[in-house]
Amino acid sequence: MSESIQRFESHRLPVSAPQDIDTGAIEAELKSMWHEDAREPGVGEAAVVRARVANLIVYLAPGELPQCVDEILDEITLSHPARALVVSCDPQPSSPKIDAWVAARCQMPSAAGKQVCCEQVTIEASGSFVSQVPSVIAQLLASDLPVFLWCRGTPHLSDPLIKKLMDFADRVVIDSSRFDRPAGDLISLATLIRVSEGWTALTDLNWANLTPRRTLMAAFYDVADYRSYLERVDRVTIEYVPPPVDPDAIAPRALLLAGWLANALKWSPVQQSARTEENRRLFDFSTDGRTVTIVFVPASRSAGLAGTITTSNLEVTRTPAAVFGVERGAGGKTLQSRSILDGIEKAGRVHAYEEMKEGGMLKHELQILGHDRLYENVVRIAADMMAEWVQT
Amino acid sequence: MPDTYQNPLREGLRLERTAEPCAIIIFGASGDLTKRKLVPALYRLAQERLIPAEFAVVGTSRTPMSHDDYRAKMKDAVAQYSEAKRVEETVWESFARGIYYHPGDIGNFESYQQLASLLDEIDRTRGTSGNRLFYLSTSPTQYSEAIRQLGAAGLAKAKGGSWVRIIIEKPFGHDLDSARALNTEVAQVFHEDQVYRIDHYLGKETVQNLLVLRFANGIFEPIWNRRYVDHVQITNAESIGVEGRGGYYETSGVLRDMIQNHVFQVLSLVAMEPPINLSANSVRDEKIKVMEAVRAIPDGRVSEFAVRGQYGPGAVAGKHVISYRQEPGVNPESGTETFAALKLYIDNWRWADVPFYIRSGKRLARRVTEIAIQFKKVPHRLFGAEVAETIEPNVLVIRIQPDEGITLRFNAKFPGQTTRVRTVNMDFRYGASFGVQLSEAYERLLLDCILGDSTLYARRDLTERGWEIVMPILEHWQGAKPQFPNYEAGSWGPHGATELIEKEGRAWRRL
Numbered sequence: 001m002s003e004s005i006q007r008f009e010s011h012r013l014p015v016s017a018p019q020d021i022d023t024g025a026i027e028a029e030l031k032s033m034w035h036e037d038a039r040e041p042g043v044g045e046a047a048v049v050r051a052r053v054a055n056l057i058v059y060l061a062p063g064e065l066p067q068c069v070d071e072i073l074d075e076i077t078l079s080h081p082a083r084a085l086v087v088s089c090d091p092q093p094s095s096p097k098i099d100a101w102v103a104a105r106c107q108m109p110s111a112a113g114k115q116v117c118c119e120q121v122t123i124e125a126s127g128s129f130v131s132q133v134p135s136v137i138a139q140l141l142a143s144d145l146p147v148f149l150w151c152r153g154t155p156h157l158s159d160p161l162i163k164k165l166m167d168f169a170d171r172v173v174i175d176s177s178r179f180d181r182p183a184g185d186l187i188s189l190a191t192l193i194r195v196s197e198g199w200t201a202l203t204d205l206n207w208a209n210l211t212p213r214r215t216l217m218a219a220f221y222d223v224a225d226y227r228s229y230l231e232r233v234d235r236v237t238i239e240y241v242p243p244p245v246d247p248d249a250i251a252p253r254a255l256l257l258a259g260w261l262a263n264a265l266k267w268s269p270v271q272q273s274a275r276t277e278e279n280r281r282l283f284d285f286s287t288d289g290r291t292v293t294i295v296f297v298p299a300s301r302s303a304g305l306a307g308t309i310t311t312s313n314l315e316v317t318r319t320p321a322a323v324f325g326v327e328r329g330a331g332g333k334t335l336q337s338r339s340i341l342d343g344i345e346k347a348g349r350v351h352a353y354e355e356m357k358e359g360g361m362l363k364h365e366l367q368i369l370g371h372d373r374l375y376e377n378v379v380r381i382a383a384d385m386m387a388e389w390v391q392t
Numbered sequence: 393m394p395d396t397y398q399n400p401l402r403e404g405l406r407l408e409r410t411a412e413p414c415a416i417i418i419f420g421a422s423g424d425l426t427k428r429k430l431v432p433a434l435y436r437l438a439q440e441r442l443i444p445a446e447f448a449v450v451g452t453s454r455t456p457m458s459h460d461d462y463r464a465k466m467k468d469a470v471a472q473y474s475e476a477k478r479v480e481e482t483v484w485e486s487f488a489r490g491i492y493y494h495p496g497d498i499g500n501f502e503s504y505q506q507l508a509s510l511l512d513e514i515d516r517t518r519g520t521s522g523n524r525l526f527y528l529s530t531s532p533t534q535y536s537e538a539i540r541q542l543g544a545a546g547l548a549k550a551k552g553g554s555w556v557r558i559i560i561e562k563p564f565g566h567d568l569d570s571a572r573a574l575n576t577e578v579a580q581v582f583h584e585d586q587v588y589r590i591d592h593y594l595g596k597e598t599v600q601n602l603l604v605l606r607f608a609n610g611i612f613e614p615i616w617n618r619r620y621v622d623h624v625q626i627t628n629a630e631s632i633g634v635e636g637r638g639g640y641y642e643t644s645g646v647l648r649d650m651i652q653n654h655v656f657q658v659l660s661l662v663a664m665e666p667p668i669n670l671s672a673n674s675v676r677d678e679k680i681k682v683m684e685a686v687r688a689i690p691d692g693r694v695s696e697f698a699v700r701g702q703y704g705p706g707a708v709a710g711k712h713v714i715s716y717r718q719e720p721g722v723n724p725e726s727g728t729e730t731f732a733a734l735k736l737y738i739d740n741w742r743w744a745d746v747p748f749y750i751r752s753g754k755r756l757a758r759r760v761t762e763i764a765i766q767f768k769k770v771p772h773r774l775f776g777a778e779v780a781e782t783i784e785p786n787v788l789v790i791r792i793q794p795d796e797g798i799t800l801r802f803n804a805k806f807p808g809q810t811t812r813v814r815t816v817n818m819d820f821r822y823g824a825s826f827g828v829q830l831s832e833a834y835e836r837l838l839l840d841c842i843l844g845d846s847t848l849y850a851r852r853d854l855t856e857r858g859w860e861i862v863m864p865i866l867e868h869w870q871g872a873k874p875q876f877p878n879y880e881a882g883s884w885g886p887h888g889a890t891e892l893i894e895k896e897g898r899a900w901r902r903l
Contacts, residue, residue, distance in 0.1 A: 211406050212441060218401035219444045223413055224521055224553060227397070264400045334482055337445055339519075347518045349438070349445030350486035374404030 026140060029102045030119055052118055054148055054366060055141050056082040059165055061153030061178075064088065066122045069152075073120065075359030077105050080366040081118035083142045087133055088124045089161060096127025100136075134164040146170045146369055149200075150362065154178070154185050157192060166200050173365050175205040175358070176256070177307040182249040183386050190383035193376050201371040205361040206253050206307070207378070212353060213312060213326050214260060216337045220314065220324040229322035229341060234290055235315040236261060239297040244306040250281060250296045250389075251307045252382070258283070258294045259381035261314075263374065267292055269381070274388035283385050304332050305355055328353065411437070411842040413446030414523035414555075415514055417507070419538055420530040421451025421462065421493065425561065427469035430529065433834040435470045435479070438487045442839055445490075446519035452494040452507065462493035475832070490518055498534050504545035511547075522554030525841060529561055536577050543581030559588045559841055562653050563644065564850070567866065568859035575852050588841045589855055593654040594848040595833025598796040602661045602763075603675075605790065605798065612788075613666070615767070617742045622785060624662060625764040625901055628655055628752040631708050632759070633881070634730075638721030645728045647700075647862050650752045656683065656858045657850065658792070659748060662763055663738055672846040676854065683857045687737040694868040699888035701731035702874070703755040706881030713755060713881045727874050730754040733889035734865070749893055751900065755881035760903050761792040775811055784815045787901075797821035 056076075058069055066086050073084055106117035121140055125133050141147060149169035155162050166172055179185035193202055220226050240254040262269070267285035275282050281296040299310050313325040323340045335353040339346040356364075402410075416434070418426050437443045451462055467488065470479050494510055496503035514520055526542060528535055539558070542548045550556040560578070565571025578587055593599055606612055615621070628650055634641045641649065660679035667674040689697045704715040717724050731753030738748065767786040775783070787801040800818045805811060840848055879886040884900065893900055 208406070214401070214406075215408075215410065215441045218399060219410060219441075221397075221399045221401050222410070222444060223446050223519055224397070225519060261401075264403060266400075329482075336486075339445075347445045347490070348486070350482050351441055352439060352480050352483045372404070372406075 026100055026102060026121055030121070052083050052142055052145060053080055054082040054146050056080075056084045056366070057137060057147065057149045057165060057168065058084060058086045059149060059151045059153070059162070060086065060088045062090070064152060066124070072357075072359040072362060074105055076363050076366065077118055079363045082148075082366070083118065083140075083145070084120040085137055085140055086120060086122040087137070087165075088122070089130045089133060090126040091130045091161075092127070096129050097125070098129040098132065099124045130161060133161060134168075137165065137168060141168065148173060148366060152178070154180050154188075155192060156188065157195065166196060169200050170369055171201045171203060171365070172196075173203050173205065173362065176252040177206040177209075177243070179243075179252060180245060182243050182246055182252050183390055186252055186255060186379070186386050187383045187390070190379050193379055201369070202376065203365050203368065203372055204256075204375060204379075205356075205358060205365065207256055207372075207375050208361045208364055209308075209356050210253060210257055210260070212335060212351070213257070213309060216326045216335060216351065217261075217312065217314070217324070219337065220339065223339075226322075226324065226339060226341070229316050229320070230314065230324065231288075232290070232316045232318065233265075233314045234292055235313075235317050236292065236294045237297060237311070237313045237315060238294065238309060239299045239303075239311040240309050241301060241304050241306050242298050247298075250298075250386070251309070253307055254296055254309055255382035255385060256378055257309060257312060258296070258385065259378035260374070261294075262381050263377045269384060272388065274385065274391075281389060283388070304328060308332075308355065408440075408442060409839065409843055410441070411443040411447070411839060412523055413444055413519055413521045414525055414842055415448040415450055415511055415518075415520045416525045416527060416838075416842075417450045417452060417494075417511070418527045418529055419452055419498065419534075420528070421453040422455060422465065423453075423529050425529045426451065427466075428473045429832070429834045430527065430838070431466045432470050432474040433832055433838055435474060435484075435487060436832070436835055437839060439483065443842070445486075446521065448490045448492060448514045448518045448520050450492045450494055450507070450510065450514070452496045454495065454497055456495045457493050459491070459493050463488045463491045466491055498530065498538050498541065501541060501544060504541050504547060508545055508547055522551045523842075524550075524554075524556045526556070526558045527561075528559065532561075532563055532566075535560060535574060539577055539581050548581045548586070555586075555844065556582075557586050557588060557841060557844075558582055559590050559849075561590055563648060564589055564653070564855045565859065566643070566648065568856065568863050571856055571859045575856065579852075584852060585846075587852070588846055589850040589852075590837060591653055591657050591848075591850050592833045592837065593792075594657055594850075595835075595837040596792060596796075598790065598792045599658060599661065600848070601798075602658075602790060603670075607666055616765075618744055618746045620767050621743075621746050622766050622768045623747045623749060623898055625766065626655055626658060626662070626748065626750045626762075627764070627901070627903065628750075628761045629756040629884075629903070630754050630759055631756060631882075633703070633713060633716065633755050634719050634722070636720060638716075638719040640721075641730075642722055642726060642728050646730055646732050646752050646754065647866060651732060651734070651750060652858045652862050653850070653855075655750055655752055656854075656861070658763060659683075659736075659750070660854070662765075663743060663748070665742070670847065672849075673851075675847050676851045680851065680853045680857060682738060682740070683854060683861070685738045685740040685743075686861050687739050688861075689864045691864070694865055697735045697892075698865045698868075699733045699886060699892050700729035700869060700874060701753065701879045701886035701889065702726070702728065702876035703730050703753075703879055703881040704877030706755070706883065708755060708757070708882040715877050715881070716755070717877065727869075727876060729869065729874070731756070731879060731885045731889070732865075733885065733892050735892055736861075747896070747898075749898075749900070751885060751889060753885055757882055757884055758903065759794065762901075762903070763790045763792070764788070764901050766898075775813065782813045789901075795821060 066088055069086060100121060100123045103120045104117050105120060123133060123136060147169050148171050149165050150173045155174055176186065176189065196202065221230060238254045238257055240251040243249055243251050262285055267287045270284040270286050273284035279298055283294050285292045303310050311325060311327045313323055316322040320342045325338050327336050329336060332355060333353060335351045336348060338348040418430060420426055434449060467479055467484060471477065492510065492514065494507050496507060511524060515522055528538055530538065548556055565574050606616065660683050664678040664682045667678045702716050706713060716722060716730050717726050733751040736748045765788040769785045770783060783803050789799040791797050798820045801815055803813050804816045805813060837848060
């Protein structure tokens with residue numbers, strides 16, 4: 001694997017006038033950078049391979065500095081060398097300005113190999129110059145390569161820039177665990193998905209982080225002996241650590257998990273069934289003539305990372321009873337799956353687990369083009385649940 | 393009948409294919425393959441959450457041992473041979489609870505009855521649902537007995553709703569007669585759908601990429617034929633020697649060990665017609681079809697189409713190495729070939745008159761396995777005689793190992809006032825473009841077998857056809873005493889191999 005990560009940054013490019021940005025100068029600077037690297041490597045230096053498999057537009061959240069994504073971009077360079085366009089915008093400053101610079105990041109896949117390098121253009125714009133950013137992006141996108149837009153903040157349709165950036169993208173990556181207002185933003189997300197139907201695909205790093213848990217829960221249904229119990233599940237308990245920004249909110253990840261179960265198992269929401277019992281929030285679904293109650297239980301902050309799920313159980317409360325659970329171990333380093341039928345614990349397994357970091361999740365998302373229809377359906381269900389609670 | 397239940401929670405993206413509950417029973421529990429490849433692969437699959445909790449590994453061999461003793465041995469094996477070179481304690485403890493050991497004699501019926509009882513118990517306690525995968529990782533001389541005993545003990549038949557499969561390691565037979573005999577014995581006990589003849593080359597990422605390259609790109613198929621292709625070279629070169637396996641290699645040789653199986657599998661993927669879909673039998677039907685079209689080597693003319701060699705002393709990667717005949721377990725007068733080069737033709741509309749050159753050997757200059765499709769030269773010289781000399785034919789190279797990837801060689805103008813032409817390479821390298829760790833072949837193959845996907849496994853007809861092709865060569869070589877050794881270790885093989893291709897105005901690729 002990578003021996004070292006090197007970043008080579010150019011000087012800041014002269015902006016020809018306060019009114020515009022010279023994309024020709026940016027491209028010339030990029031060419032010059034590769035020209036320099038195309039020379040024969042010196043002693044101790046490795047030859048350079050310039051690689052690009054995608055365009056990645058990184059739209060920073062308000063207040064974020066470009067440097068905050070350096071390590072993440074380093075991490076994805078090796079598996080998805082991309083032309084990265086890092087965009088930092090502040091629509092309301094006192095003095096409008098625009099600034100741009102180029103950089104290369106290189107990694108060595110193997111000790112005896114060549115350096116794999118890809119390029120980055122960083123654009124900082126403020127005030128009235130923010131409106132120029134999409135046209136700059138349009139010029140800088142590498143042809144014939146897919147375009148990913150990674151929105152670090154909450155994507156609001158009210159943001160004039162977001163729609164224009166989404167126009168470029170084959171796939172938009174967000175992270176619902178970073179929502180400013182978990183409840184309201186999830187509902188907005190469902191709206192965004194509906195509005196962008198047929199135009200761009202949306203994906204969520206928070207949803208990606210659910211994959212290990214979903215894998216283990218799905219595995220219960222692979223066991224023929226368990227199915228007669230699973231068909232009678234009437235209660236789902238999801239214990240979560242509340243999100244940092246709003247301790248009273250249900251973690252979006254818990255809602256996504258519930259939405260996934262409801263969608264996959266074809267549970268229909270029971271209108272006006274949202275209720276609270278002590279600190280727990282309940283919601284009913286109906287299926288096959290029975291009611292399935294989903295119970296969201298907030299865990300203490302010490303139970304793990306904010307916004308994550310500690311335990312998820314599929315329960316059959318009527319005799320013969322059963323519990324099929326996935327529980328995160330102390331320290332968050334393991335996930336344990338357990339099956340208990342008629343009070344007897346069956347084979348379980350402890351799996352190594354690590355909350356995926358942004359770089360790891362992003363690498364995985366860059367492998368996928370096209371809509372994740374399952375996710376889109378799940379968000380709709382989760383948003384509907386959230387809307388009911390907002391109303392109660 | 394295998395379970396056809398559609399798990400509703402597996403729909404959608406992201407969730408990888410995962411195995412059903414099952415028990416894998418490994419014959420040859422303490423063998424090299426089990427320690428180096430099989431158990432590390434299963435552990436890795438468990439780490440990746442690709443095999444369920446309801447899973448068991450049962451190792452069986454003659455050595456008396458308890459379950460815990462065997463678990464400890466397998467833990468050491470995983471720590472030594474897995475990619476990560478370590479085990480995570482809590483994860484291992486959980487995985488190891490599903491590992492069992494059954495001391496048994498392959499030739500003893502009672503041993504199989506005890507095994508059956510153990511498997512029933514594991515079904516009850518681990519929830520393995522009656523699904524069984526028998527893995528023959530023993531000496532090939534024991535295959536027949538193991539298969540017969542499995543049948544006699546009723547272990548080859550699946551109980552209602554479950555499945556039983558068997559994986560058989562290479563070599564599959566020693567020659568055509570023994571391969572047919574073994575296939576007959578297998579067929580008396582198992583249905584062909586239950587039989588998985590493993591060829592680990594088919595589990596390699598770049599071998600699988602052959603199908604994607606050919607059939608997911610529209611530009612290659614139109615030129616993938618005799619009109620545009622001059623010849624095909626398949627090279628399977630190893631720089632290592634027999635690595636202490638001289639005793640086995642004396643009974644085999646490179647034609648049996650590599651060409652008849654691995655290389656022919658690759659050849660069939662290169663030369664086959666597009667299948668109608670990617671079902672196992674659709675792909676394998678096309679593979680056998682093209683191998684049936686391989687022209688038989690005419691009687692009395694083997695030496696025009698096949699060359700053999702045996703390495704003498706030399707130097708590889710700067711180190712002096714001994715000759716094959718000096719290797720432990722090897723007869724000092726051995727006539728076993730460690731190198732072979734073949735020229736084959738495929739008599740069909742696509743490939744008529746296109747030679748397929750194959751070379752495979754040990755103690756060659758470097759380790760490389762690749763397929764090179766060399767296209768015909770340009771039909772008309774536009775650039776003057778002097779420049780024309782520098783114009784090389786285009787070559788598409790699929791590199792299987794090391795440095796997996798694909799290269800297209802083409803001609804480009806050298807910058808400057810005059811027209812000078814230089815060949816350049818357009819490279820795709822897995823390492824540079826995707827930068828991901830390529831999964832081990834055995835991980836993919838084991839998971840495929842548990843999932844019931846036999847696409848990457850050899851079917852009965854193809855294994856027998858491979859023997860049919862090489863039998864005239866083997867019989868001719870058996871009857872003629874060779875002048876060995878005839879190539880220096882660290883070279884590219886005997887002179888005869890060079891003559892084989894150069895007499896037709898071609899040359900082996902310089903690797």
